Amino acid sequence: MNNVNNINKNAIGSSYGRRAASSEGGTIEITVRDALNAAMAEEMDRDEKVFLMGEEVAQYNGAYKVSRGLLDRFGEKRVIDTPITEAGFTGLCVGAALAGLVPICEFMTFNFAMQAIDQIINSGAKTLYMSGGTQPCPIVFRGPNGAAAGVAAQHSQDYTAWYGAIPGLKVVSPYSAEDAKGLLKAAIRDPNPTIFLENEILYGESFPLSVEAQSPDFVLPLGKAKIERPGTDLTIVTHSRNTEFSLKAAEILQKQYNVSAEVINLRTIKPMDIPAIVKSVKKTNRIISVDSGFPAFGFGSEICAQIMESEAFDYLDAPVGRVTGAEVPTPYAIQLEEFSFPTPDIIVKAAKSALYLED
Template sequence: MAAAGALRLLVPRGRLLPPRRGLRLSAPAAIQVTVRDALNQALDEELERDERVFLLGEEVAQYDGAYKISRGLWKKYGDKRIIDTPISEMGFTGIAVGAAMAGLRPVCEFMTFNFSMQAIDQVINSAAKTCYMSAGTIPVPIVFRGPNGASAGVAAQHSQCFAAWYGHCPGLKVVSPWSSEDAKGLLKASIRDDNPVVMLENELLYGVPFEMSEQAQSKDFVVPIGKAKIEREGTHVTLVAHSRPVGHCLEAASILAKEGVECEVINLRTIRPMDIETVEASVAKTNHLVTVEGGWPQFGVGSEICARIMEGPAFNYLDAPAVRVTGADVPMPYAKILEDNCIPQVKDIIFAVKKTLNI
């Protein structure tokens, strides 16, 4: 300590010591970035990178977006790149799909994916099927993005999860981010992809800060579509989730770890194409599987995962039936206490884990 003090005294005020071998200077570290800001960064970087990219949707321009995802972009890129539309999802989605067929790369924002039902003919019949029906001669590079699933206190017509709906359709890619790195990397990858991509964000995550690595702060950072991420290593049970329930799984895993149960948490990131290989490898290690999602139980993402595991080599490693944790099989109630009981909670995940482990 004395030597260190003497060293400080020898350095003139206002001057820095030069780098010395054996001393580590602080490198640019990870920073906290909200999902909202991560999406804004991704849009800004891709608009700057490729002049064919443009954003359209309700209130995306002068108002900076209903959720402020496009904050500042209209002032920077102008009316031709950031386009406010009338409240007509079928109309502006059709315009976006036509623009993609003509060689542009539109990002089409739905104020909520519940409103995409107004434009599902354009998304499925026009965007998803055209490349196939044209024998590959007409790609449709378009991104449909916006908040998906339940928010808070917005009742039945604003609370569906559309992961299973759009994941059902060949011709589409479907991504569902959880963290800020997911959001930025998947949006950039989606914009660069030559296929139509449905990006299902979560309104309740927009204001949540996540640690973003130095790598993710780069303009070249992308998250590969179709690749899941192991968020936590474990040995006793595999938890598979996407979007906001990933956080619930990690919280449940922390609680269960205090009881000696080590959960492996997989963040799917992509619904279609699904990275079932990562899930299979995890099940082969843990011998147990619990899927978690905010959507309805029938024909859901968890159902697909369970079917794929049962039909594949990982089935032979299961020591107990797979268990699904889902939203309740009812339209979303408005009352908060009923809403809480319709959405998977941490306690529901813990109960499912103990059930499959028979503890």
Template sequence: MTFLRHLARSNRVSMLMQSTKQSTLPTTFSWCHQRWMSTKSDTTQMTVRDALNIAMEEEFIRDERVFLLGEEVGQYNGAYKVSKGLLDKFGQKRVIDTPITEAGFAGLAVGAALSGLRPICEFMTFNFSMQAIDQVINSAAKVHYMSGGTVQCPIVFRGPNGFAAGVAAQHSQDYASWYGAIPGLKVVSPWNSEDAKGLLKAAIRDPNPVVFLENELQYGITFPMSPEALSPDFVLPIDKAHTLREGKDITIVSYSRTLNFCIEAAEKLESEDGVSVEVINMRSIRPLDVDAIINSVKKTNRLVTVETGFPHFGFGAEVSALIMETEAFDYLDAPVERLTGADIPTPYAHNLEELSFPDTNLIVKAARRALYRKK
């Protein structure tokens, strides 16, 4: 059974790598992305995959306590090639291939963190972190509190999160709200290459356990890297959001891959409706940059949240509640619009999968509802 599970994973990864070589960007986003890139001609271009790889390499060099473990991270260079070359550079003591036993190697990583090391524990997909959820929550997240502040657990749990392409219900869940609900954990989810590098370096250096939610469909996308982001000293604060696009008529907040569609929707609303859209990349799920959302709503008076998680008890629900409980409520000119994944296990069929998650057209429709515009 273990062999079959391993074989299925390897085949799925091979198919995904082939599909992402062709295109992982929506058509309109490709155009928006290229236009944005053209304004950054003085910057270096880098894929999200390479940004994560460089972040780990720099932290390996900076701190000899840092090491990586997980399935296929070493000799295979990582299931998605994120750890490519690290085994050759740092050896088997710091890049460790594990058996297919998430509870086992996650527990080993937690023990290493409690002993003074700084492990990076890779899950081939965060869906498999459910096998190790007791280690992540009961062991890593709670130990600092339960020890009266005397024991820290500096560990990063990282890997791809959310749905990918035709991987069906058991491989498509977004764990942002799952882990975001747990005291003692920090939860971050990068979008572009600068996010990936700066946030991962911050996560590795953090004295607390950090859940680092990547997206496998973003790995191969190229983004600009500023000269500052190329520095080994570049670190992004975990608790700060980033405004990707300034606007005055409506705010859209999201994280990770759905920001592709948010930017696309903003372009469409501006060109077709003359609407000025502010797009905020939350970056961090816990702690959440509440001030960034409140200040934007005070300016635009309208809010749309976008996520791929399930609708019940999710990111959008939390943001909506926070708006209700703060002074931002007095500035709203329309109810908060909340877009989520469908309230069903993710279908395997491609046409049904596409209908299960927010896309550009759904975001545009939600924004128009908030603006009381019909089209």
């Protein structure tokens, strides 16, 4: 392949991506998996200091096939398989970033990143501050976050709140293919250590990719939310796969209760686009948050605190509502797992409570 555009076309036309809604020179359909692949390929083509390291990222094309084809294009010096040693290869990546390279450190799941939490936080996140601003650490830690399906508690935690609490880290949580491509490119170019939380179930889902987003120059700014659905009666603020559930809930609210719900896809958890949330609440006067983390000290708690401490408080006509995961390690049994996380029906129930609607 001679250029990045060829890589993208190969990815889009493969068995991992569909072009059902595509046309020459227009919007195309692409999976989140292929959007991430294209983002890494474009940034590796743009900057020779960028490299990818992790378990099975090279010869096996990635545990989830996100890095498919990158070894053939960029070679074994820039796409590097590692042993099952998260603490080791994460430390190596952080050291490479401190030395001036731009690593993409892939975890097979962020649950395994717990083995390398010292390198991520003490070596990665804190170094710029502790060096008096002289030592940046341009690195992206990426991989699937949260529950997949039937993989039990030790593979199903949502780390959004964990990393969002750490000074020095940027935290990104994309939803669509356009999110994934534009935000990953921004994360790779950012001089700060960035946690990039993907969703395993979303890897195979297809989304429209605009003409603009197909360009190698396309980058989404970190810290800017996207209004996925405008509304006037209620604000639903969310991220990652819960954006899909929130949009479905908004459709139910519109059809069954004539309620116009505004759905905000935050995209970036830290820095968080508080002005976008405040602006929406001033219009709708009601807000609920939706995420899959634990209820205590989590994403929803932060949304609530931000609203209560801002001028949006004076516009509230109802308490801030939270929809979260259950206060329990994720069950292995699929029926119990389904009870442990938000669904459109649960979101609708929370929305009705905020709107004081009776069944």
